[in-house]
Amino acid sequence: MKETNMTEANSSQSPDLFTRKWLLVVILCMVPAFALFAYFGDSGRGRAAAGSTIVIMYAARGCWDLRRHTWFWVTLTILIALHVLLVLLVPWTSKSYPGLILFPIAAVDYAIVYGCIKLVDRMMNRA
Numbered sequence: 001m002k003e004t005n006m007t008e009a010n011s012s013q014s015p016d017l018f019t020r021k022w023l024l025v026v027i028l029c030m031v032p033a034f035a036l037f038a039y040f041g042d043s044g045r046g047r048a049a050a051g052s053t054i055v056i057m058y059a060a061r062g063c064w065d066l067r068r069h070t071w072f073w074v075t076l077t078i079l080i081a082l083h084v085l086l087v088l089l090v091p092w093t094s095k096s097y098p099g100l101i102l103f104p105i106a107a108v109d110y111a112i113v114y115g116c117i118k119l120v121d122r123m124m125n126r127a
Helices: 001-013 020-039 043-062 070-087 099-126
Strands: none
Touching: 020 043, 043 070, 043 099, 070 099
């Protein structure tokens, strides 16, 4: 009887979204984004591309329960396209910055991306 209650309790809990395996996937996606630009001598753009990749992947993973909806993927595609334009059109400096300076910028970007996904979710639930 006690074992049944334990398995029921474990199955009702939500799985941890941000696992070590997910971190490895993020790193494997981030490295080529940085390496491509760094190879052509534009490490500033590479840093921006890597940061954008991290932010988008973590925001998408934070809303992973919505992945079965087509609008989720359309929204994510639009956000990726906007980040690609941002990386390509903004002049990025190759100067090295410590993580403490870059973290607030990434946090704001995460809030915007996550907020956009949740905003579309609310709009789609009203319809």
